[in-house]
Amino acid sequence: MPKYLPPEEFKSIYSRVPRLCIDLIVDSDDGVLLTKREIDPGKGFWHLPGGTVLLGEPLEDAARRILENETGLTARGFELIGTLEFPDEGNPFRHAVSLVFQVIGKRGKMRGSDQAREMAFFNELPELMISEHREFLEEE
Numbered sequence: 241m242p243k244y245l246p247p248e249e250f251k252s253i254y255s256r257v258p259r260l261c262i263d264l265i266v267d268s269d270d271g272v273l274l275t276k277r278e279i280d281p282g283k284g285f286w287h288l289p290g291g292t293v294l295l296g297e298p299l300e301d302a303a304r305r306i307l308e309n310e311t312g313l314t315a316r317g318f319e320l321i322g323t324l325e326f327p328d329e330g331n332p333f334r335h336a337v338s339l340v341f342q343v344i345g346k347r348g349k350m351r352g353s354d355q356a357r358e359m360a361f362f363n364e365l366p367e368l369m370i371s372e373h374r375e376f377l378e379e380e
Contacts, residue, residue: 242294242301261338262303263290263324263373266313266346271363272377275310275356277370281334287370288377289356290338303341310353316345321380324372340376
């Protein structure tokens with residue numbers, strides 16, 4: 241079973257190499273689901289639910305774990321629809337490459353997490369939003 245890295249090991253590793261992440265697009269008639277970050281980087285900004293792929297974790301398992309941990313939802317499946325790169329911009333922990341998956345057949349009751357308590361569906365993207373996520377969604 242894949243395991244999270246201890247914080248110091250995480251910082252040590254990802255200060256030297258980019259992280260592999262997954263971002264999730266959860267759609268409804270009310271728009272796209274965004275969560276408001278409670279942690280840095282991007283604290284206070286709206287973003288797509290997402291997270292780091294753990295060592296030994298198949299991508300679909302990572303997408304399921306991230307969806308449930310970040311939103312409380314489950315899904316019938318996932319479709320890979322694109323990629324994103326987050327440059328380090330002076331913060332080596334920010335350099336990440338993300339696979340963007342469309343969530344298929346979402347179900348369950350939404351709830352936030354310690355990383356993003358507030359969440360909402362948006363038909364119009366909020367002004368205060370992670371720029372890479374905004375650009376990706378505007379191109380979709």
